[in-house]
Amino acid sequence: MNQPVLALNNIRKSFGGVVAIEDFSLTVHPGEIVALVGDNGAGKSTLIKIISGVHAPTSGSIVIEGESVAMSSATKAREHGIEVVYQDLALADQQSVYMNLFLGRELTRGPFGQLDRNTMVAETQRLVDELDVRIPSPHAAIRDLSGGQRQGIAIARATRWAKKLILLDEPTAALGVAETARVENIVASLKARNIGVLIISHSLDQVFRLSDRICVLRRGKQIGIRKTAETDKNEIVSMITGLEAA
Amino acid sequence: MKTTKLLISALLAATLLSPAAFAQTVGPNGESATPSSDVVLGDEDIAALAGKGYKAALLWHTSSDFINAVAAGANDEFARAGVDVVVTTDAGFDAAKQRSDIETALAAGPNVILSLPLDPVTSAEAFKEAVASGVELVFLSNLPAGYVHGTDYAAIVTDDLFQMGKQAADVLADAIGGEGQVGYIFHDAAYYVTNQRDRAFKTTIEADYPGIAIVAEQGISDPARAEELASAMLLQNPELDGIYVTWAEPADGVLAALRSAGNTTTKIVTLDLSEPIALDMVKGGNVAGIVADEAYELGRAMAAVGLKALLGQETPEFVVAPALTVTADSVAEGWQQSLHREAPESVLAAQ
Amino acid sequence: MATPDTASAAPSLLDRLTGANLQQYVVYVGFIAIFIFFAVVLRDSGFLTQRNLVNIILQTAPVTIMAIGLVFALSAGEIDLSIGSTVAVSALCAAMAMAAMPQVALPVGIAAGLGAGLAVGFVNGALVAWLRLPSFLVTLATMGLIAGVARSLTQLRSIPVTDPMFTGIFGSGAVFGIPSLVIWTIAAIAIGHFAFRQTRFGAHVLATGDNARAAMVTGIKVPRIRLAVFLISGAMAGLAGLLYSGRLQAAKYTLGETDLMTVIAAVIVGGTLLNGGKGSIIGALVGSLMMGMLNNGLILMGLSVSDQMIVRGLIILVAVAVSLRETAR
Numbered sequence: 016m017n018q019p020v021l022a023l024n025n026i027r028k029s030f031g032g033v034v035a036i037e038d039f040s041l042t043v044h045p046g047e048i049v050a051l052v053g054d055n056g057a058g059k060s061t062l063i064k065i066i067s068g069v070h071a072p073t074s075g076s077i078v079i080e081g082e083s084v085a086m087s088s089a090t091k092a093r094e095h096g097i098e099v100v101y102q103d104l105a106l107a108d109q110q111s112v113y114m115n116l117f118l119g120r121e122l123t124r125g126p127f128g129q130l131d132r133n134t135m136v137a138e139t140q141r142l143v144d145e146l147d148v149r150i151p152s153p154h155a156a157i158r159d160l161s162g163g164q165r166q167g168i169a170i171a172r173a174t175r176w177a178k179k180l181i182l183l184d185e186p187t188a189a190l191g192v193a194e195t196a197r198v199e200n201i202v203a204s205l206k207a208r209n210i211g212v213l214i215i216s217h218s219l220d221q222v223f224r225l226s227d228r229i230c231v232l233r234r235g236k237q238i239g240i241r242k243t244a245e246t247d248k249n250e251i252v253s254m255i256t257g258l259e260a261a
Numbered sequence: 262m263k264t265t266k267l268l269i270s271a272l273l274a275a276t277l278l279s280p281a282a283f284a285q286t287v288g289p290n291g292e293s294a295t296p297s298s299d300v301v302l303g304d305e306d307i308a309a310l311a312g313k314g315y316k317a318a319l320l321w322h323t324s325s326d327f328i329n330a331v332a333a334g335a336n337d338e339f340a341r342a343g344v345d346v347v348v349t350t351d352a353g354f355d356a357a358k359q360r361s362d363i364e365t366a367l368a369a370g371p372n373v374i375l376s377l378p379l380d381p382v383t384s385a386e387a388f389k390e391a392v393a394s395g396v397e398l399v400f401l402s403n404l405p406a407g408y409v410h411g412t413d414y415a416a417i418v419t420d421d422l423f424q425m426g427k428q429a430a431d432v433l434a435d436a437i438g439g440e441g442q443v444g445y446i447f448h449d450a451a452y453y454v455t456n457q458r459d460r461a462f463k464t465t466i467e468a469d470y471p472g473i474a475i476v477a478e479q480g481i482s483d484p485a486r487a488e489e490l491a492s493a494m495l496l497q498n499p500e501l502d503g504i505y506v507t508w509a510e511p512a513d514g515v516l517a518a519l520r521s522a523g524n525t526t527t528k529i530v531t532l533d534l535s536e537p538i539a540l541d542m543v544k545g546g547n548v549a550g551i552v553a554d555e556a557y558e559l560g561r562a563m564a565a566v567g568l569k570a571l572l573g574q575e576t577p578e579f580v581v582a583p584a585l586t587v588t589a590d591s592v593a594e595g596w597q598q599s600l601h602r603e604a605p606e607s608v609l610a611a612q
Numbered sequence: 613m614a615t616p617d618t619a620s621a622a623p624s625l626l627d628r629l630t631g632a633n634l635q636q637y638v639v640y641v642g643f644i645a646i647f648i649f650f651a652v653v654l655r656d657s658g659f660l661t662q663r664n665l666v667n668i669i670l671q672t673a674p675v676t677i678m679a680i681g682l683v684f685a686l687s688a689g690e691i692d693l694s695i696g697s698t699v700a701v702s703a704l705c706a707a708m709a710m711a712a713m714p715q716v717a718l719p720v721g722i723a724a725g726l727g728a729g730l731a732v733g734f735v736n737g738a739l740v741a742w743l744r745l746p747s748f749l750v751t752l753a754t755m756g757l758i759a760g761v762a763r764s765l766t767q768l769r770s771i772p773v774t775d776p777m778f779t780g781i782f783g784s785g786a787v788f789g790i791p792s793l794v795i796w797t798i799a800a801i802a803i804g805h806f807a808f809r810q811t812r813f814g815a816h817v818l819a820t821g822d823n824a825r826a827a828m829v830t831g832i833k834v835p836r837i838r839l840a841v842f843l844i845s846g847a848m849a850g851l852a853g854l855l856y857s858g859r860l861q862a863a864k865y866t867l868g869e870t871d872l873m874t875v876i877a878a879v880i881v882g883g884t885l886l887n888g889g890k891g892s893i894i895g896a897l898v899g900s901l902m903m904g905m906l907n908n909g910l911i912l913m914g915l916s917v918s919d920q921m922i923v924r925g926l927i928i929l930v931a932v933a934v935s936l937r938e939t940a941r
Contacts, residue, residue, distance in 0.1 A: 321917070324917050324918065346914070347657070347912075347914050348911055348912065348914060349911075349914070349915075349916055349917055350911055350917065350920075351917040351920075353870050354866055354869075355866055355867070355869060355870045356770075356860055356862070356864050356866060356867060357674070357856050357859070357860060357867055357868075358870065360671075360859065360860055361667075361671040361907070362911065364667045364670075364671065365664070365667065365671075365907070365908045365911045365912065366911065367663075368657070368658035368659065368661055368663065368664035368667070368908075368912060369657050369658050369912050369914075370658060379864075379866075380770050380864065381770075382769075382770035382771070382772050382862045382864070383770050383860045383862040383864050385772075385861070385862070386859075386860050386861040386862065387860060406772075449768075450768045451767075451768055451769055482763070482768070
């Protein structure tokens with residue numbers, strides 16, 4: 016079955032009289048990585064907020080696995096199996112890796128609702144091993160980790176909870192070359208988990224390395240969607256900038 | 262709330278009218294006063310105390326110039342008798358801290374404790390352990406509720422509070438020529454020392470100086486607010502000839518208010534020696550006089566009466582140290598007599 | 613717990629070897645060092661007598677209880693400056709309620725004291741959680757406001773507390789020879805430690821203080837957590853008020869007034885961060901005992917009052933500096 020995990024149909028969003036997103040439609044299938052590209056102010060962050068439930072679209076529908084949903088909050092989006100890896104990662108720096116992985120969704124046991132630290136630590140270890148996020152220990156505090164390790168943890172957390180879709184917002188913007196490569200490997204490995212991935216990135220090289228399809232946004236308008244294998248950078252750049260390719 | 266306040270003032274007025282409270286200083290429970298000059302350790306007392314290894318603790322309620330002078334008097338007297346002062350504390354006006362201080366001090370095993378109980382209610386429980394352990398207690402100014410002289414404590418020692426208030430009235434009356442309008446800034450809290458002094462001022466003006474009218478009254482509980490209160494008072498009564506201020510710290514604020522109003526004529530009188538107040542006085546400013554207590558003598562008498570109790574002698578239940586009026590001419594002697602040290606240089610230099 | 617606690621995690625061997633968690637031991641080392649120092653210097657001055665050591669625990673009980681509340685508030689990234697004045701209001705409310713209804717003194721006293729604390733906590737919490745006013749300013753204002761209420765409640769008079777049940781439970785009583793104040797301290801620490809360390813609530817408090825945005829996007833109800841920590845802080849101040857009024861058998865508007873700085877010092881020395889995300893209840897207990905021991909020992913050394921203050925200030929400065937150094941990297 017190849018039903019899309021996420022389908023956005025004719026999404027429109029305006030703030031007062033200002034139109035931020037005009038008639039946007041996109042599908043993401045399981046095991047597929049779709050990249051969303053566009054210049055600053057093109058409407059990418061508005062779109063992320065719509066998909067993650069922060070903003071409701073002015074019109075249009077969001078369909079998750081064939082079911083039309085109304086997402087009123089980030090909590091609702093999570094309930095529908097959508098996880099977001101924010102650009103700022105949304106990690107609690109003083110807390111341990113395993114507590115961050117289970118932040119807001121801690122496991123408990125016993126009649127007094129004690130934290131089940133053992134299970135959380137074990138699951139964390141299993142997950143970071145699977146994703147090959149190399150950290151000293153699940154007990155390590157986030158502030159003691161490198162940028163790449165933090166990004167890895169943020170992705171691991173999304174992976175732990177996402178049932179349908181992971182939204183990655185500029186996952187490597189703050190990283191060096193080696194760390195970027197490691198994070199890209201982690202992202203690529205998500206395909207095997209049969210969930211959809213929507214990635215936002217400024218780096219076209221990265222987009223071409225990772226994605227199956229590329230969706231271009233300019234000034235709130237959807238310019239087009241291309242299969243990565245059937246396009247090239249020149250075409251994408253001209254779509255982003257609106258200039259004809261030379 | 263207003264009615265309670267009225268009720269309290271009515272009760273206060275009633276106490277005022279009782280003849281005992283009218284003319285002289287009486288103890289918290291109406292005890293009659295023994296002058297501190299009657300409480301003296303003789304040579305035979307000193308000899309009897311020698312080599313006993315007695316220890317003393319000084320548990321004050323705050324730190325101040327006044328307490329320093331009292332402590333100096335006590336320390337000197339204890340030293341003369343060969344008694345070690347092993348503990349000194351400051352409760353910072355905190356009843357709970359005072360209780361802790363007492364407990365802590367008892368661990369050092371003192372034979373005499375000199376202390377100012379913060380208030381009769383909270384200190385009753387606080388000093389219980391000290392009473393039970395048989396330490397001789399000498400209280401400054403206040404008495405814990407229900408305590409019995411002889412069995413629970415050795416003596417209360419205090420200033421001649423009535424005299425202080427009365428002398429303040431006399432010096433202010435003198436400064437304004439025996440007639441005019443005065444303002445009255447009193448301590449608005451249930452505190453035995455200031456309450457007695459304030460009342461003595463008021464009753465003296467009312468009874469002895471028919472030409473003087475108290476036209477403005479203002480209670481104060483936070484000395485830091487003295488300036489604004491005084492400014493308001495001066496605004497409403499620009500013709501004030503004199504102002505009584507309950508003690509020196511708020512008097513600083515009152516002086517500041519007078520200065521910022523450009524007022525050089527209204528006379529101030531206040532209680533307790535303080536450098537800025539004395540400086541204004543010797544420079545011929547607004548301050549007409551300061552009434553002080555003999556703090557050093559107070560401390561000496563406290564130590565002496567405690568040691569007498571330790572020797573098993575009869576002790577007077579209520580001892581008072583004399584009051585002292587200090588004017589521009591007598592600052593040097595005044596400082597010496599009250600605090601047992603030189604007046605501040607700035608004050609002497611300005612004379 | 614085999615390892616000293618902080619809320620983040622049990623330190624791994626690696627962490628321990630690299631000293632990454634050094635700051636959490638500082639309070640214990642400092643406590644033992646000061647204890648040994650006094651034990652040697654004051655061996656003939658009564659410091660080591662059982663009565664004196666018990667006294668230290670009794671004297672610090674209210675501060676310890678307040679410190680528990682402050683650990684929750686600070687860990688959530690908030691501060692509660694109003695705890696000192698809340699103590700006075702709670703004690704006075706309890707004493708006045710008991711005086712008004714002597715037949716049912718115990719229950720009305722407890723209800724009035726804790727109720728006053730919770731009410732203050734609710735006002736603070738509501739202003740911070742829902743109006744998003746900074747807690748420093750909110751509680752700075754309510755601190756003064758409540759101190760004024762405490763003064764006006766009884767026109768500055770002290771109110772005696774005479775109910776023997778009440779003074780027994782909150783003051784001078786004992787169970788099997790263990791003073792009630794010690795029992796209160798142990799119970800509050802045990803419950804506080806469990807809630808802070810072992811429950812989702814505690815984890816959410818830390819997450820909120822650490823990174824409120826992260827907490828929010830992971831579904832933690834941040835405003836509710838903020839309200840809750842102020843309710844806890846208020847309730848703890850209320851309980852401290854009951855303990856003070858039981859111990860002194862009287863309530864007065866000055867109770868607790870000078871405790872705020874001691875409580876803050878105890879909590880910070882105990883390894884709780886001033887700006888949230890990390891805290892320790894056991895550390896706060898040890899910090900509070902350390903403050904009490906310092907007070908006690910310096911008095912027994914026969915120092916003058918000003919010297920006591922200077923030495924105490926210096927020791928607190930060193931302790932705070934050392935315990936913060938590691939986290940300030």
